[in-house]
Amino acid sequence: xxxxxxxxxxxxxxxxxxxxxxxxxxxxxxxxxxxxxxxxxxxxxxxxxxxxxxxxxxxxxxxxxxxxxxxxxxxxxxxxxxxxxxxxxxxxxxxxxxxxxxxxxxxxxxxxxxxxxxxxxxxxxxxxxxxxxxxxxxxxxxxxxxxxxxxxxxxxxxxxxxxxxxxxxxxxxxxxxxxxxxxxxxxxxxxxxxxxxxxxxx
Amino acid sequence: xxxxxxxxxxxxxxxxxxxxxxxxxxxxxxxxxxxxxxxxxxxxxxxxxxxxxxxxxxxxxxxxxxxxxxxxxxxxxxxxxxxxxxxxxxxxxxxxxxxxxxxxxxxxxxxxxxxxxxxxxxxxxxxxxxxxxxxxxxxxxxxxxxxxxxxxxxxxxxxxxxxxxxxxxxxxxxxxxxxxxxxxxxxxxxxxxxxxxxxxxxxxxxxxxxxxxxxxxxxxxxxxxxxxxxxxxxxxxxxxxxxxxxxxxxxxxxxxxxxxxxxxxxxxxxxxxxxxxxxxxxxxxxxxxxxxxxxxxxxxxxx
Numbered sequence: 187x188x189x190x191x192x193x194x195x196x197x198x199x200x201x202x203x204x205x206x207x208x209x210x211x212x213x214x215x216x217x218x219x220x221x222x223x224x225x226x227x228x229x230x231x232x233x234x235x236x237x238x239x240x241x242x243x244x245x246x247x248x249x250x251x252x253x254x255x256x257x258x259x260x261x262x263x264x265x266x267x268x269x270x271x272x273x274x275x276x277x278x279x280x281x282x283x284x285x286x287x288x289x290x291x292x293x294x295x296x297x298x299x300x301x302x303x304x305x306x307x308x309x310x311x312x313x314x315x316x317x318x319x320x321x322x323x324x325x326x327x328x329x330x331x332x333x334x335x336x337x338x339x340x341x342x343x344x345x346x347x348x349x350x351x352x353x354x355x356x357x358x359x360x361x362x363x364x365x366x367x368x369x370x371x372x373x374x375x376x377x378x379x380x381x382x383x384x385x386x387x388x
Numbered sequence: 389x390x391x392x393x394x395x396x397x398x399x400x401x402x403x404x405x406x407x408x409x410x411x412x413x414x415x416x417x418x419x420x421x422x423x424x425x426x427x428x429x430x431x432x433x434x435x436x437x438x439x440x441x442x443x444x445x446x447x448x449x450x451x452x453x454x455x456x457x458x459x460x461x462x463x464x465x466x467x468x469x470x471x472x473x474x475x476x477x478x479x480x481x482x483x484x485x486x487x488x489x490x491x492x493x494x495x496x497x498x499x500x501x502x503x504x505x506x507x508x509x510x511x512x513x514x515x516x517x518x519x520x521x522x523x524x525x526x527x528x529x530x531x532x533x534x535x536x537x538x539x540x541x542x543x544x545x546x547x548x549x550x551x552x553x554x555x556x557x558x559x560x561x562x563x564x565x566x567x568x569x570x571x572x573x574x575x576x577x578x579x580x581x582x583x584x585x586x587x588x589x590x591x592x593x594x595x596x597x598x599x600x601x602x603x604x605x606x607x608x609x610x611x612x613x614x615x616x617x618x619x620x621x622x623x624x625x626x627x628x629x630x631x632x633x634x635x636x637x638x639x640x641x642x643x644x645x646x647x648x649x650x651x652x653x654x655x656x657x658x659x660x661x662x663x664x665x666x667x668x669x670x671x672x673x674x675x676x677x678x679x680x681x682x683x684x685x686x687x688x689x690x691x
Contacts (some may be wrong), residue, residue, distance in 0.1 A: 222515065249506040251468055266504065268612045269466030272550040296550070296583035296642055302644065304437045315448045318550065318585045318641060319674040321466040322457035341517070356442070358643065370644045374578050374636045381632045387570035 190293075195240025198310035198341075201259070204357045206364035209211045210314055211353035214286035216293075218246040218345035220271065223336060224279040226244045227344075228286075234344050237286030243296075244316070245256045247341040250331060261334040261345070268328050268347070270320025272296045273313070281305040297358060306361045313359035315366075326353040392467050400482040403511045403627045406493040408542065411680040411687065413493025415544035416471060416521075417503050419678035420463045420466050423454055424691035426613040427650070429542050434587055434647040443645025447587075448639070460639045465674040468505045469546035471527040472610075478536035478541070489529055492542075496520070496527050508549065526527035530603075538664035543679040547671075550615040554584035557602050569594060569666045570629065573652065577633045582642015585672035587612070588649045590633060591596035592621065593667035605669035608653035610677065612691070619656045640673075647652055650675070 187207045192200060194215045204210065217238060226232045245262070250267035253259070280302035283289045290311050295318030306312055316324065333346040359365045377383030382388040431454070434449045457464045473492050477483060500507050507519040509526050521527070532670035534541070556576045573592055577677050580588075591609025593601040608617075617623040629652035639645025650673075659665060681688045 189390035199466055216426055219462075220484065246466065247508075248507060251504055251592040260675060267463035267466050267506075271467065271551065272585070275585050295585065296581065307518065311446060315643060316642065317446055317453070319465045319548075320449050322462040322464055323449065325462060326456065326460075338454075341508075342518075356643065366643055369636060370642060371578075373582060373644070377636055378574065378578065381574060381635050382571060384630055384635075385567075385570045385574070385632050387567035387574075 191338050192381060195244055196290055197240065200288070201312050202310050202359050202361045204306055204312045204369065205262050205362065206357050206366055209354040210357060211351055212242055212349060213351070213356070214349065215241060216249060216334055216339045216347045216349045216352060217241055217243045218248060218268070219243045220245060220247045220281050220342045221275055222339045222342035224276055224283070224337060226336060228282045232336065236333070236335055236346060238343060241253055242291035242293055243283065243289055245273045245276060247271065248331070250341070257367055258332060259330060261331045263331040263334065265266040265328050266323055267283040269326050270316050270318055270324070271293050272318070273298050284309045284311050293355060297365070303359055303363065303365055306359055310361050312357055314355035315358040316355050392464070399403035399560055401482045401540060401682065402482045402621050403540050403685055404464055404527060405484070405487040407682070407687070408488055408491035409495040409498070412473065412492045412500040412543055412544065413502070414689070415503070415542065415548065415678040415680055416496055416499040417545050420468060420505065420525065420688070421457055421674070422678070423464060424612065424677050426691070428454065430650040432612045434650065438647050440639060440645035443639045443647055446640040446643065448648060453457050455487035463505070464676065466506065467548040467550065468521065469548045470509065470552065471521055472545040473527050473529050474543040474545070475529060475531045476533045476534050476541040477531065480538045483540065485531070492527055492529060493522050496688045497522050528667055529612065531685070538684055540682040541679060542682070543677060546676050548585070548674060551584040551588060551670040551672035554580040555602070555668065556603070557598060557665070557667045560664040560666055564664055566625075570632070571630055572666050573668060574632055577638070577648065578599060580670060581638060583672045585674070586638060586642060586647060587647045587673050589671040589675055590629070590652040591648050591669040591671060592626070592629065592652060592654045593665070593669070594625070594654060594656045595663065598665060599633050600657055601665040601667040602669065604655035604657055605667040608655040609671040610668045610675070611653055613650050615652045615653070616636065617656065622654040622656040626652050629654070641651050645647070
């Protein structure tokens, strides 16, 4: 179980080196993305001006405060509370996000499905689990909301976050077919019968 | 808060809409920041009994987050949820119901704009966000009555969507028996896995009509840890199901471990001779609540 520090963007080789059970801390840049962002990008043909190649995206929609644009803040927002959302709803966007936009890492909670696992294997990607509902802590890993695109979708815009020590995150699905969720789900299915028998409900 | 009460021992309690508006705003923000004591105690209990290493680290992160949110006066979770207000009206209370509903919506919108909070509420078809956390029939307002003299209780629950998406209803039939009810709960907890942000409170409704059954599940999911179902059979069921779901190995965040749920809570209602409905509604580990209790003495803020 290795710990990796990745300065974003990362190479395919770096991401393929991640194995289920490893931990990762991300540095420098992270992009925030969500349901509406991806529905508009992939179902309605909208394009982003951000270069996402080699980058990590987090399934999120933040609480932000409007501020004046100044210096390196091109977004006009500062963080209030930024956390993660359930990834499963965005399963079908994993492959296009990787193929069209070049994304390498997805961060979220609750896991993705087999289609994403196959995309990670085919294209060299990984899913990193962050603790859902621990957003106050997560916000301390974010230095600034540097920029924003597709902001008519607020709060489901595409965000560019400046990060410092973002993690530790747990490698939950890797590019070698490994998935912690598969392991846990198989174990729950295995235990189900005994649990029902104890309930008198088998 | 002189606005809300009228002098005189025998007079009914009158709560002014302005006081409701202020309370609604305060409760939405407070609920998002401070977890109730019973939920904190639930974390301590799970942390002490958890045997899996990854699960213990995840629980430690959640516990750390509770402290960070309080120290930094920040929101526990980014999801500001669907705002739900439960209004419990005691005896000898004079309420202008329409004004009360309007005041709750104004307070909710002000919390959203003035804190600011993320507005998580959109039109169901156009998906347009008004950035007020309000919309048609939202905030959800549930009104009930109690036997408390001259007391009005306003409870606020920001219900997170990850766990709300873990909602299920099945109109079972009498021939399916209580065994099918138990299987339904176990199988829905397996299906929900890590998506509902475990450790959870699994709310189960048994009986009633379809809509009442789902409402019972919501009441069950959002009542304090340590409380018991008032119905003796329901109480037995929740004890058995609590043990059952924590034997599945799903664990915190669905990444394995013992701590799948703080508890399973059951609420029951009488049902029809042909019916056997069961509903599941899940509350995530950020099991947020806040309350304001209005009496002739003033207003008390709690959980």
